[in-house]
Amino acid sequence: MGIEERKERERQMRRQQIMDAAKKVFASKGFGGATMENIAEEAEFSPATLYLYFKNKDELFASLNLRMLQDLISRVEGVRDQKDLVPEKRIMALEKALYEVYLEDPLNVVNVLRFQSRGRLKSLSPELSGQIRECTRQYIRAIADLFQEGVRQGAFLDCHPVAFAEIVWSIFAGLVLNEDTKRGLDEGKDLLEPTLILALEIIGRGIMKN
Amino acid sequence: MGIEERKERERQMRRQQIMDAAKKVFASKGFGGATMENIAEEAEFSPATLYLYFKNKDELFASLNLRMLQDLISRVEGVRDQKDLVPEKRIMALEKALYEVYLEDPLNVVNVLRFQSRGRLKSLSPELSGQIRECTRQYIRAIADLFQEGVRQGAFLDCHPVAFAEIVWSIFAGLVLNEDTKRGLDEGKDLLEPTLILALEIIGRGIMKN
DNA sequence: ATGTTCTCTGAATACTGTTTAGTGAATAAA
DNA sequence: TTTATTCACTAAACAGTATTCAGAGAACAT
Numbered sequence A, B: 001m002g003i004e005e006r007k008e009r010e011r012q013m014r015r016q017q018i019m020d021a022a023k024k025v026f027a028s029k030g031f032g033g034a035t036m037e038n039i040a041e042e043a044e045f046s047p048a049t050l051y052l053y054f055k056n057k058d059e060l061f062a063s064l065n066l067r068m069l070q071d072l073i074s075r076v077e078g079v080r081d082q083k084d085l086v087p088e089k090r091i092m093a094l095e096k097a098l099y100e101v102y103l104e105d106p107l108n109v110v111n112v113l114r115f116q117s118r119g120r121l122k123s124l125s126p127e128l129s130g131q132i133r134e135c136t137r138q139y140i141r142a143i144a145d146l147f148q149e150g151v152r153q154g155a156f157l158d159c160h161p162v163a164f165a166e167i168v169w170s171i172f173a174g175l176v177l178n179e180d181t182k183r184g185l186d187e188g189k190d191l192l193e194p195t196l197i198l199a200l201e202i203i204g205r206g207i208m209k210n
Numbered sequence C: 001a002t003g004t005t006c007t008c009t010g011a012a013t014a015c016t017g018t019t020t021a022g023t024g025a026a027t028a029a030a
Numbered sequence D: 001t002t003t004a005t006t007c008a009c010t011a012a013a014c015a016g017t018a019t020t021c022a023g024a025g026a027a028c029a030t
Helices: A002-033 A036-043 A047-053 A057-080 A087-104 A106-115 A118-122 A126-152 A161-185 A192-207 B002-033 B036-043 B047-053 B057-080 B087-104 B106-115 B118-122 B126-152 B161-185 B192-207
Strands: none
Touching: A002 A036, A002 A047, A002 A057, A002 A106, A002 B118, A036 A047, A057 A087, A057 A106, A057 A118, A057 A126, A087 A106, A087 A126, A087 A161, A087 A192, A106 A161, A118 B002, A118 B161, A126 A161, A161 A192, A161 B118, A161 B126, A161 B161, A161 B192, A192 B161, A192 B192, B002 B036, B002 B047, B002 B057, B002 B106, B036 B047, B057 B087, B057 B106, B057 B118, B057 B126, B087 B106, B087 B126, B087 B161, B087 B192, B106 B161, B126 B161, B161 B192
């Protein structure tokens, strides 16, 4: 049946169209400032139509997170798989990967990090929240593997690899949010990159066996 | 005029009463989940009355942040002033101070960290946002001083002290939010303390001149 | 006793996420 | 070709909540 397939394809395109519009609107107004009406207008649909493709506003937003998380995963796994680099260099390659994810779409990264609270995640469908959980597991796992490889080679001190991965991730998330907060209080310049580099240099030295 | 003074005192008490109620409600429902009606009910006032004491919901919430930030400042300055400890121990004392702030009221700490976005801070009165800026400056300054003291004593590597302070703060904020997110996705146990200790041990080693 | 100020509230307003009931076109069946 | 069914959408209604407004009543001053 060619008709069914064409319809499904069209449906996916419209879904994508809504996500593109949402991404634009969320980036310019933030999660709270964006209204479903804004997004509908940008996507050239009525607000009601959005609900045929997404359960609610949270779920629409979280679907965008998923795209970002997948980008993150592929970059971090890329670093994990560069087995030729010495462990020390790979920590810095990780820094670069994280920063590139941020550069891809700074405002949405901030939004995503602020969004993922306990309360919000409860309102998602089990499928979507399962996918997010899986993505989180994956990039933490990739960082942990990268670290463990360094331990195996005798370069790093032996400590809980998942805890290490969470620390690296938290530094990234914390610095991103901190820069955003500073911009809210003050018109300071964006010092994320040098600070992130310094942080991972310190971390790198801190886990080196000497 | 004793009457004027009594009235002012009573006014401050009612303001406090509202803040106490708000703290309770925000902690149990989060910022988004708490309604002004909930808070008014808890404080035994009508919602309209709340607006005689606070400009809006954001400002009421941010006033609570201020209490937490002041607690944070006094603890961190306490560590900064323990000049008898060796620099290495002071990094761990800092860890303890941060963790104690968290324990004081975990849910509100999470709420505060999620709240401080550019958009939100714009809706505050200049006075309040000025006070928040000042508090932020103060605890960052205290951590930076503490670090610089270690540099002066020749124990730490010389790097930008404010950047160092922001890294420490970001680790704390990032780990707190990360734990909260995990609880939202999964019913994992709270591993904040061991992870925070590990993070500051790594940081401590990373800045040590050897 | 009367006017004034202070403090509070009930009711109205405005905005926004979400649902409902229904329309018209595309498709399938007769 | 005509009729029935499904699909994709939307206008309008609904519901919840932050915020404002107009006025009541008590405390205070004259």
